[in-house]
Amino acid sequence: MALWVDKYRPRELSKLDYHKDQAENLRNLCKQSDFPHLMFYGPSGAGKKTRIMCLLREMYGPGVERLRNETMNFTTPSNRKIDIMTVGSNYHLEVNPSDAGMYDRTVVIDLIKQVAQTHQIDINGQREFKVIVISEGDELTKDAQHALRRTMEKYVATCRIILSVNSTSRIIPAIRSRCLGIRVPAPNETEMTAVLQNTCKREGLVLPPELAKRVIEKSDRNLRRALLMLEASKVQQYPFTANQQIAELDWQVYLRETASQIVSEQTPAKLEKIRDRLYELLSQGVPPNLIFRGLVEQLVNNCDMSIKAKTLEYATQYEHRMQNGAKHIFHLEAFVAQFMNIYKKFLAELVMTDDF
Amino acid sequence: MTAKKKPWVKSAFSQLNMTPKASPVSAPYKRTRSGRATTSANVGTANVESTNVRKPQIVDLTVNEDDEEVNAATPIVSENWMDCFAPSTSEDLAVHPKKVGDVRNWLQHCEAMRKKYPAQICLLTGPAGCGKTATLRVLAQELGYELQEWINPTDCEEINALGDQPSDGTYMGSQLEAFKSFLLRASRYKSLLSAQNKRLLLVEDFPNVLLKDAAATFSDLLDEYISYGKSPLVFIAADSKSRMLNISYKLFTDQLKAKLRIEHISFNSIAATIMQKSMKRFTTLMQQQQHKSLYKLPTQTVLDSIVVCAQGDIRNALINLHFGSLKGAPSMVTKQLNVNAPSKGRKRKATNTLKSIGRDESITMMHALGRVFNPKYTEDRDKCLLHNPEDLAEAFSTEPRNFVNFIHANYLPHFQDIANVNSAVNDLGVADMLLQEYRDESLSLVSLTIAVRGCMVANVAPVSGWMPVRGPKRLTIEPQLTPAEQKLLGVAYAGISKRLYASEYSSFIKTIADNTK
Numbered sequence: 001m002a003l004w005v006d007k008y009r010p011r012e013l014s015k016l017d018y019h020k021d022q023a024e025n026l027r028n029l030c031k032q033s034d035f036p037h038l039m040f041y042g043p044s045g046a047g048k049k050t051r052i053m054c055l056l057r058e059m060y061g062p063g064v065e066r067l068r069n070e071t072m073n074f075t076t077p078s079n080r081k082i083d084i085m086t087v088g089s090n091y092h093l094e095v096n097p098s099d100a101g102m103y104d105r106t107v108v109i110d111l112i113k114q115v116a117q118t119h120q121i122d123i124n125g126q127r128e129f130k131v132i133v134i135s136e137g138d139e140l141t142k143d144a145q146h147a148l149r150r151t152m153e154k155y156v157a158t159c160r161i162i163l164s165v166n167s168t169s170r171i172i173p174a175i176r177s178r179c180l181g182i183r184v185p186a187p188n189e190t191e192m193t194a195v196l197q198n199t200c201k202r203e204g205l206v207l208p209p210e211l212a213k214r215v216i217e218k219s220d221r222n223l224r225r226a227l228l229m230l231e232a233s234k235v236q237q238y239p240f241t242a243n244q245q246i247a248e249l250d251w252q253v254y255l256r257e258t259a260s261q262i263v264s265e266q267t268p269a270k271l272e273k274i275r276d277r278l279y280e281l282l283s284q285g286v287p288p289n290l291i292f293r294g295l296v297e298q299l300v301n302n303c304d305m306s307i308k309a310k311t312l313e314y315a316t317q318y319e320h321r322m323q324n325g326a327k328h329i330f331h332l333e334a335f336v337a338q339f340m341n342i343y344k345k346f347l348a349e350l351v352m353t354d355d356f
Numbered sequence: 357m358t359a360k361k362k363p364w365v366k367s368a369f370s371q372l373n374m375t376p377k378a379s380p381v382s383a384p385y386k387r388t389r390s391g392r393a394t395t396s397a398n399v400g401t402a403n404v405e406s407t408n409v410r411k412p413q414i415v416d417l418t419v420n421e422d423d424e425e426v427n428a429a430t431p432i433v434s435e436n437w438m439d440c441f442a443p444s445t446s447e448d449l450a451v452h453p454k455k456v457g458d459v460r461n462w463l464q465h466c467e468a469m470r471k472k473y474p475a476q477i478c479l480l481t482g483p484a485g486c487g488k489t490a491t492l493r494v495l496a497q498e499l500g501y502e503l504q505e506w507i508n509p510t511d512c513e514e515i516n517a518l519g520d521q522p523s524d525g526t527y528m529g530s531q532l533e534a535f536k537s538f539l540l541r542a543s544r545y546k547s548l549l550s551a552q553n554k555r556l557l558l559v560e561d562f563p564n565v566l567l568k569d570a571a572a573t574f575s576d577l578l579d580e581y582i583s584y585g586k587s588p589l590v591f592i593a594a595d596s597k598s599r600m601l602n603i604s605y606k607l608f609t610d611q612l613k614a615k616l617r618i619e620h621i622s623f624n625s626i627a628a629t630i631m632q633k634s635m636k637r638f639t640t641l642m643q644q645q646q647h648k649s650l651y652k653l654p655t656q657t658v659l660d661s662i663v664v665c666a667q668g669d670i671r672n673a674l675i676n677l678h679f680g681s682l683k684g685a686p687s688m689v690t691k692q693l694n695v696n697a698p699s700k701g702r703k704r705k706a707t708n709t710l711k712s713i714g715r716d717e718s719i720t721m722m723h724a725l726g727r728v729f730n731p732k733y734t735e736d737r738d739k740c741l742l743h744n745p746e747d748l749a750e751a752f753s754t755e756p757r758n759f760v761n762f763i764h765a766n767y768l769p770h771f772q773d774i775a776n777v778n779s780a781v782n783d784l785g786v787a788d789m790l791l792q793e794y795r796d797e798s799l800s801l802v803s804l805t806i807a808v809r810g811c812m813v814a815n816v817a818p819v820s821g822w823m824p825v826r827g828p829k830r831l832t833i834e835p836q837l838t839p840a841e842q843k844l845l846g847v848a849y850a851g852i853s854k855r856l857y858a859s860e861y862s863s864f865i866k867t868i869a870d871n872t873k
Contacts, residue, residue, distance in 0.1 A: 002846055003868070044860070049851075067847045087851040096853035136853050228864035235871035250863040268771045275768070285833040285858030318785065325788040329829075330764060334778075334785040341778040 005227045008199050013054045018191040030058045039163040042184035045222030048164045060091040076106045092131040098139035105144040116155035130159050137163035138170040149174045186221040210242035251286045259298030266340035278332050288328035307346050314338045450626050450634040450670045451487040458621045463499050466588040475585030480592045481604040482623025485669030488592050501556040504542040508561050535563045543587040555587040575612050625668025635659050654681040724748050729770040731812040745809035756804040761828035772817045783810025840869040
């Protein structure tokens with residue numbers, strides 16, 4: 001049994017549910033003999049990976065769907081062994097270099113060399129190049145991106161790279177200019193409703209429109225999240241009711257509690273507890289920028305209008321530092337301390353004005 | 357003989373015969389180390405002859421207690437003041453009696469096992485200047501052992517530098533060979549000149565080859581030694597802060613120690629009370645007839661400050677004492693005796709330290725963290741920090757990232773107000789960001805200084821009290837998937853990154869997997 005997200009994922013460009021014009025463009029792209037490096041960008045859960053797979057199928061035929069796992073070994077210059085899991089077919093290879101952390105540079109270079117230096121044996125294969133799909137390209141370190149830039153040019157004859165990124169702002173301009181950028185916006189509510197209803201119909205379920213609306217609201221227009229949410233809700237309770245409880249992401253719940261704790265008490269001891277909670281989230285693997293964003297959203301919702309602007313101003317400052325720094329916890333903690341400080345002052349002033 | 361006096365070819369080796377007459381000739385040959393040594397020695401003798409008062413200025417700081425026998429022979433070096441103060445009996449040792457007892461027991465044990473297992477091995481460790489070598493020398497003398505010490509040969513290196521030997525492999529091999537043959541010969545055959553029958557091998561100067569990832573070679577070497585050696589073997593290794601540089605940690609692994617039954621005796625730095633006692637002994641020695649012309653008795657405050665300053669390093673204390681009590685330089689003494697502001701009421705005894713001279717103060721991580729978290733201010737009107745943040749940062753400039761992480765892991769309990777925390781953690785964040793910038797080397801020190809100073813200045817009202825120091829947390833993200841969860845994802849799960857899995861999939865998948873069982 002597979003997840004709904006995978007089971008009902010469109011496999012062909014013609015069967016995509018939304019952004020149909022774009023699908024048409026992609027098909028035209030495949031018809032031409034050559035094919036540049038591509039960069040799919042857009043928010044998480046918008047369908048970048050789906051489009052990439054459809055594109056590959058359009059190019060290579062159903063062979064790309066015969067997936068297999070492969071663990072690749074790399075040795076860094078400092079003699080550290082790294083194992084990276086990849087998914088691939090005869091025609092493509094999908095890899096997450098960001099899993100290698102700071103060693104992603106080695107992974108990027110070695111992987112591309114390995115793939116690019118072997119030519120396709122099958123002469124009847126439609127294309128003479130292989131494709132490397134790099135997911136979460138924006139998580140690549142600057143170092144790795146610079147390495148990628150050179151290898152991209154060098155092996156262009158035998159290998160094409162498709163990057164899947166959330167935001168182009170973290171990709172160096174040199175790579176941005178070498179790729180054809182394809183924006184995949186998040187689906188709007190009607191498109192999402194259609195997908196959810198369609199999925200339920202194929203599963204033989206009845207989805208009340210109110211519930212669909214609530215799921216879409218909760219999922220931040222992230223289709224993958226919406227589908228997973230719906231499936232999790234289904235196993236919890238079926239038949240659906242309009243106001244049933246929707247399964248939520250546990251880290252979001254955890255973050256919400258953390259935010260309310262911050263508002264409840266502003267002392268160094270509390271900050272220490274908050275830090276432990278943040279560590280907990282980070283060690284679960286939740287990306288720090290999501291934590292930061294979630295925290296800011298929750299705090300801004302919880303605080304008075306007069307300090308909202310200030311909170312946001314500081315949030316931008318610390319978020320910027322977090323992107324440049326190495327220890328995310330420092331900056332998360334700094335932001336929490338800053339908010340506590342503002343909030344405490346605000347409360348003190350409130351008491352003062354009440355007295356008079 | 358005549359040929360030597362009237363050489364028709366100038367021999368390059370002539371400088372090795374340290375005849376004073378040859379020195380002007382040898383001036384152009386300053387290339388080799390021995391040539392330089394001669395000239396400097398000659399300058400030294402000239403000084404001695406000219407002014408009697410300035411005699412101590414030719415003190416050779418590299419000479420320590422270890423060189424007793426050698427020094428006794430030649431008249432010039434016998435002026436070495438340090439020998440006069442070297443301990444001659446085990447009572448004179450400044451080392452804790454228990455440790456002396458340990459070493460003595462081991463030597464006696466060797467004596468007892470001499471017939472059956474002559475090749476015993478012992479390892480002495482401890483901080484610099486805590487009397488490891490001195491203890492061994494004194495005890496060897498008392499128990500009638502002849503010490504034979506390994507010194508790394510330097511001549512191989514010089515040949516190499518001149519380019520006579522093309523490959524560096526030969527150099528490495530030859531030193532190891534030399535060391536092996538030393539172990540073999542020195543343990544079996546006694547010197548023609550010595551009267552003692554028992555020999556004790558000492559390795560303090562570890563062959564360089566062994567220090568470069570050659571733990572395996574080293575253990576083989578010792579293995580062999582156990583089988584052929586005829587004398588006890590002692591290794592002396594000074595402790596070092598960094599693990600990678602620590603010989604006792606790198607070469608003497610626990611398995612090796614257990615396998616070869618190596619006796620490991622670790623010395624502590626010398627306690628202040630014992631140090632004071634031995635300072636007394638030094639001062640009484642100073643008042644003896646032959647030294648009276650050289651020394652005057654220093655005041656008690658000077659003695660105390662020397663003890664404080666030396667931080668358990670007896671050799672350093674002796675050097676400072678010597679400098680502080682020279683008769684010829686009265687002005688210097690008062691200058692050196694620059695008494696620092698005593699830290700308030702922590703100890704009854706005065707904590708003066710020598711200002712301009714003294715041991716380079718090295719502090720441990722814990723110590724430095726304490727100074728960062730409990731900033732002390734001078735009591736002057738213009739309050740300034742007692743411990744300069746720049747100095748603290750400088751002390752850890754080799755591992756800035758580590759120190760900043762430690763500060764971050766521990767600073768919170770020391771703060772009372774969230775506003776202060778805010779400013780401290782703000783600086784930590786800036787430091788972290790600057791540390792990431794690898795293109796400028798000086799930035800790491802700058803960022804460390806920012807972190808240290810930020811923490812110290814921000815902490816207006818430190819929380820006092822004992823708080824355990826915690827290490828920085830290391831995050832390892834390894835999502836553990838149960839088989840059911842893996843099955844749900846199928847082959848595609850390898851394509852999902854850890855972050856994505858944690859942020860989007862994990863909680864839903866858990867629910868789905870749990871409920872479909």
